Amino acid sequence: MNRRLAVCLMLLIALATAGEALAIDEAPAFTDEPRQLRYEALTQExxxxxxxxxxxxxxxxxxxxxxxxxxxxxxxxxxxxxxxRDFMTARYGDFVLYKPPLTARTYLLWASPVLLLLIGVGSVVAVIVRRSQRPLAADDTEPGAGS
Amino acid sequence: MAEELTSPNAAGARARALVPAVLFAVLLGVCGVTLYKIQHRGLDLHEIKSPLIGRPAPVFRLPSLADPTVMVSNEAFAGRPYLVNVWGTWCGECRAEHGVLLEIARRAELPLVGLDWRDERGIAGRYLATLGNPYSVVASDDDGRVAIDWGVYGAPETFLVGADGQIKHKHVGALSIDVWERDFVPHLKAGTAAVAAVAP
Structure with missing residues (x-):
């Protein structure tokens, strides 16, 4: 049992670090750390x-x-x-960036998580308010109250 | 008492019950229109709209496929419309559109500039010798730098450059005569009309 757990843990660790091991370049692009980090970050985005x-x-x-x-x-x-980044977007458009810039065209895209959250919270609040205003007894007698 | 309460409520409940149905109908409609466009209007969801449309065509200077000691440039075609066709012998769709390119060349409406992208010269030369050469000139983009300058992401891609040196249109994927006449020829006509208006 304990051994199985250990194997699972090792597999998890291997999976978590696989990204590092699978770097696509045969050798680091730069010998100095700061430029290598910038290179890695840019190619990721x-x-x-x-x-x-x-x-x-x-x-x-x-x-x-x-x-x-x-x-x-x-x-x-x-x-x-x-x-x-500008060089790339001049040729391929914002599509080439995994993190699109905040412009008039992307407001909706960036706002959509917040909007969806607001719609969800709004519906939940509406349902709760309606349920609490309804007379308690009605819950049992009204047919199809659940829908 | 109960009657008075439920009748307006019932109407409201019925209207509310319709909301999911209406939303679902809208969703179905959007899906249907999109599928129709994919099937009949050549909509490609993977197509990336080029930011280069309406901007000056990037200038390139590359060795000619026919003779690598000779440098060729699209500047030589400035002042009149020309096509830039990005292709490679490794690209199956390019072979599929080759007949269309030959037909466009035969109509002689404008010169075709070939950009042989990441290809092997010997194979490319034989390919053109066998299938026919629609290009006025072919440039070898061996390391793909010029292709990046033009925002190319998949061959074949075809750019229409106007007499003013601006990119008027870009087509990704194999050309067909239908696509040529629908998407390219109107630009050519507009171009000649504009030239005629300037110099009557």
């Missing part, structure tokens, strides 16, 4: 436009390889993260 559901850090598509090389070169050339 840029979408692979061919595969569309991967970041370019996760994709093996040749297009993603090209984009990773470009990111590496631009970091090496001293470009800022924003300059690299």
């Amino acid at each position: 840029l979408r692979c436009v061919v595969c569309q559901s991967n970041s370019i850090a996760d994709s093996n598509a040749s297009m993603a390889t090209d984009l990773r090389r470009l990111v590496r070169e631009m970091i090496a050339a001293g470009k800022t993260d924003d300059e690299i």
Whole structure:
């Protein structure tokens, strides 16, 4: 029993760290930590436009390889993260960013979680208020009260 | 007493019961329209709208496929409309649209510039020799840099560049004569009309 638990734990740890082990580049792009971290963060937030559901850090598509090389070169050339993001969106649009910027076109997108939450809370409150206002006895006598 | 209370309530309850049905009908309608567009209007949900439409076409300078010692540039076509077709011999859809490209070239409405994307020169040369060459010039984009400049994400892609040097239209996927006549030719006509208006 204990051994099984230990195996499960080890598997979980292996799964959790698999992301690190599966880094797609054969060698780190940069030898210095700060630039390597920027490279990793940027390639994680840029979408692979061919595969569309991967970041370019996760994709093996040749297009993603090209984009990773470009990111590496631009970091090496001293470009800022924003300059690299602008370069990509000028060519591929906001779609290339996993985190789209807050613009007039994306207000609804960004507001949708809050809106949905408000609608949910609103409905719950409405139901509670209506139930509490109804005479208690009516609950038992009214046919189809549950619907 | 009970009668008075329930009758307005009943009407309200009936109206409220309709709300899910109406919402469901709207959802069905949206799904239906989308499916219709996919089936009959060539809607592609994976298509990424290019931010380059209406902007100046990126200039490239690349070795020619026919002779790598010669550099070719799309600047040579500035001042008149031309097509840029991104293709590769590894791309099955490109082979599927090749006949359409040959037909467009035969109509001689505008020159076709080929961008051979991440390809092998020998194979590409043989491909054109066998199937026919619709291009006025073919540039080899061996490392895919120019393709990124043009926002290319999947071959084949076809760009229409107007006489003013701006990208007028982009088509992702294989061309057909129907698509050509529906989406490209109107731009060409508008372009010649504008030119005629400026220089009568």
